[in-house]
Amino acid sequence: MVEHFSDVMIRARGLRKSFGDLEAVKGIDIEVHKGEAFGFLGPNGAGKSSTMRMIAAVSPASGGELSILGMDPAKDGPAIRARLGVCPQEDTLDVELNVFDNLYIYGRYFGIPRAEVRARAEELLAFVQLTEKRTAKVEDLSGGMKRRLTIARSLINRPDVLLLDEPTTGLDPQARHLLWDRLFRLKQQGVTLVITTHYMDEAEQLADRLVVMDKGVIAAEGSPLELIRQYSTREVAELRFPVGDHDATAEKIADLGERVEVLPDRILVYSDDGEHVLEEVHGRGLRPLATLVRRSTLEDVFLRLTGRTLVD
Amino acid sequence: MSATTTPRPVSIRSPLRPFEGSGLIVLRNYVTYKSQWKLFATGFLEPVFYLFSIGIGVGKLIHVFEFNGHAIPYAEFVAPGMLAASAFNGALLDSTFNVFFKLKYEKLYDQLLVTPLTTSDVARGEIIWGQLRGGSYSLAFLVVMWALGLVHSWWAVLAFPAALLIGFAFSAVCMSLTTFMTSWQDFDKITMVQLPLFLFSGTFFPITAFHGVLRWVIEVTPLYRGVVLCRELTTGVITWESGFSLVYLVAMGVLGLVVVRRRLDALLLT
Ligand SMILES: Nc1ncnc2c1ncn2[C@@H]1O[C@H](COP(=O)(O)OP(=O)(O)OP(=O)(O)O)[C@@H](O)[C@H]1O
Numbered sequence: 001m002v003e004h005f006s007d008v009m010i011r012a013r014g015l016r017k018s019f020g021d022l023e024a025v026k027g028i029d030i031e032v033h034k035g036e037a038f039g040f041l042g043p044n045g046a047g048k049s050s051t052m053r054m055i056a057a058v059s060p061a062s063g064g065e066l067s068i069l070g071m072d073p074a075k076d077g078p079a080i081r082a083r084l085g086v087c088p089q090e091d092t093l094d095v096e097l098n099v100f101d102n103l104y105i106y107g108r109y110f111g112i113p114r115a116e117v118r119a120r121a122e123e124l125l126a127f128v129q130l131t132e133k134r135t136a137k138v139e140d141l142s143g144g145m146k147r148r149l150t151i152a153r154s155l156i157n158r159p160d161v162l163l164l165d166e167p168t169t170g171l172d173p174q175a176r177h178l179l180w181d182r183l184f185r186l187k188q189q190g191v192t193l194v195i196t197t198h199y200m201d202e203a204e205q206l207a208d209r210l211v212v213m214d215k216g217v218i219a220a221e222g223s224p225l226e227l228i229r230q231y232s233t234r235e236v237a238e239l240r241f242p243v244g245d246h247d248a249t250a251e252k253i254a255d256l257g258e259r260v261e262v263l264p265d266r267i268l269v270y271s272d273d274g275e276h277v278l279e280e281v282h283g284r285g286l287r288p289l290a291t292l293v294r295r296s297t298l299e300d301v302f303l304r305l306t307g308r309t310l311v312d
Numbered sequence: 313m314s315a316t317t318t319p320r321p322v323s324i325r326s327p328l329r330p331f332e333g334s335g336l337i338v339l340r341n342y343v344t345y346k347s348q349w350k351l352f353a354t355g356f357l358e359p360v361f362y363l364f365s366i367g368i369g370v371g372k373l374i375h376v377f378e379f380n381g382h383a384i385p386y387a388e389f390v391a392p393g394m395l396a397a398s399a400f401n402g403a404l405l406d407s408t409f410n411v412f413f414k415l416k417y418e419k420l421y422d423q424l425l426v427t428p429l430t431t432s433d434v435a436r437g438e439i440i441w442g443q444l445r446g447g448s449y450s451l452a453f454l455v456v457m458w459a460l461g462l463v464h465s466w467w468a469v470l471a472f473p474a475a476l477l478i479g480f481a482f483s484a485v486c487m488s489l490t491t492f493m494t495s496w497q498d499f500d501k502i503t504m505v506q507l508p509l510f511l512f513s514g515t516f517f518p519i520t521a522f523h524g525v526l527r528w529v530i531e532v533t534p535l536y537r538g539v540v541l542c543r544e545l546t547t548g549v550i551t552w553e554s555g556f557s558l559v560y561l562v563a564m565g566v567l568g569l570v571v572v573r574r575r576l577d578a579l580l581l582t
């Protein structure tokens with residue numbers, strides 16, 4: 001097939017969204033390429049969902065430029081939406097329809113012929129392991145099943161871009177891993193994924209490239225590894241002291257790492273050699289209640305960039 | 313052709329044909345109702361009970377009844393009133409409580425609007441659905457009237473499209489009012505209007521019983537316009553009043569439709 005436009009699926013320049021006086025998205029630039037998994041990592045209220053709704057061509061932008069699949073959401077909304085799959089933050093299934101009809105009727109909204117939707121619905125039920133629930137009512141499904149059904153539904157039109165707003169929030173570890181596996185398979189099939197999350201492990205698992213978003217702006221951008229390399233050290237030593245001792249202790253060990261963060265329940269010392277930090281701490285006669293040396297994660301990047309933890 | 317980063321200038325069309333979107337919303341509602349047909353049936357029985365108790369029962373006490381200068385049995389006077397009322401009640405059911413539930417609790421329209429469907433499709437689809445529900449009650453009622461020998465004119469065939477028009481007008485206006493409601497208590501206001509409209513719109517007695525301003529007020533209420541239209545058609549005594557009703561009801565429906573679409577834009581495309 002002839003390529004009519006570049007492989008840029010989503011492009012935003014100075015994109016803004018206001019709700020009255022509140023500016024939820026304050027001018028962001030992003031570019032999502034074909035076949036990549038792009039993540040928005042940020043705490044509550046960062047503006048992730050507001051951005052996703054603009055990309056979904058549902059919420060009109062308050063300012064800036066936005067182009068999706070080379071089209072303008074203000075003009076070509078229905079044509080853009082025909083090629084997107086949307087999995088909103090809250091499961092909004094049609095509670096008046098059973099599991100199968102949720103897929104079937106939704107597929108019809110895309111103008112897909114009857115027999116074709118039926119075949120796709122069966123296929124997707126198998127894909128998300130809900131075949132035996134096909135005639136169940138939506139309200140009788142567990143949280144994880146609802147989430148899976150929502151994802152199956154968002155795939156009924158074989159989208160070019162799949163938008164997932166916090167796909168695994170509120171799920172148990174087993175359900176999360178099943179979902180991650182399904183999303184990974186979609187990515188292998190060439191579906192472009194856009195994911196928001198406030199779980200750093202999810203971002204690390206799924207995203208090729210991500211932006212760290214906070215208070216409506218993008219604080220940093222890159223692959224998970226690049227971000228860790230740029231904004232953190234290789235390792236982190238976590239030290240737990242009796243409550244109330246943290247600030248005083250931190251001063252005594254400030255020189256041991258490139259950076260020291262004091263959290264309510266522990267001190268983090270950023271250094272390329274965590275074990276060495278622990279030895280030095282003990283050598284200075286300090287006796288932490290518990291210690292842990294781990295690799296740096298996106299959580300540390302976030303802490304460095306915003307001074308706050310992601311999930312509190 | 314080489315890759316270029318400039319967006320394609322042409323506007324790309326929706327995969328849905330015009331009006332296909334509204335049809336799909338009707339389909340969705342039909343599927344949800346298949347399992348609830350009993351609920352559907354009760355709405356039809358109400359006007360039939362009124363016809364039997366008041367039209368035929370009370371009618372036995374009234375010997376000659378005059379309508380537009382013609383003497384007709386009382387039951388033939390009440391029946392078209394109930395015909396209009398059945399379209400009115402049917403349309404009201406879906407466009408008030410059900411729309412409110414879908415809008416505020418089920419968040420159904422938020423789900424629909426991430427597909428190629430638009431707020432126009434939602435507005436039209438829901439209004440058509442309300443109209444069809446009212447219309448189906450009316451059609452069944454018309455058959456009952458015919459079986460009881462209460463229709464004498466071929467004009468009565470047009471009473472069905474007239475009932476659909478009444479359904480459209482009320483469905484559109486009631487849905488537009490529903491978009492302004494914030495809680496279930498607000499629906500008390502609808503019930504407070506529904507009953508007087510049902511009782512005083514020339515349904516059970518002619519509005520010649522009223523004088524002055526009151527009569528003028530009733531003449532411009534929507535259900536009265538619907539009742540007059542149905543009655544002139546089923547009795548075959550057509551006057552300019554039907555023409556006025558026609559224009560009135562079409563205007564009312566179109567206005568409602570426009571308001572619904574704008575309100576959905578304001579509420580959902582935030
Ligand atoms: N429809 C709306 N009307 C008014 N304010 C809104 C609306 N939607 C979002 N906001 C506000 O915009 C800000 C950003 O919200 P948004 O939902 O985009 O954040 P988020 O990053 O998705 O957060 P979370 O992780 O909690 O989902 C918040 O302050 C929120 O209160």
Ligand SMILES: [Mg+2]
Binds near residue numbers: 048049050089165
């Ligand atoms: Mg959100």
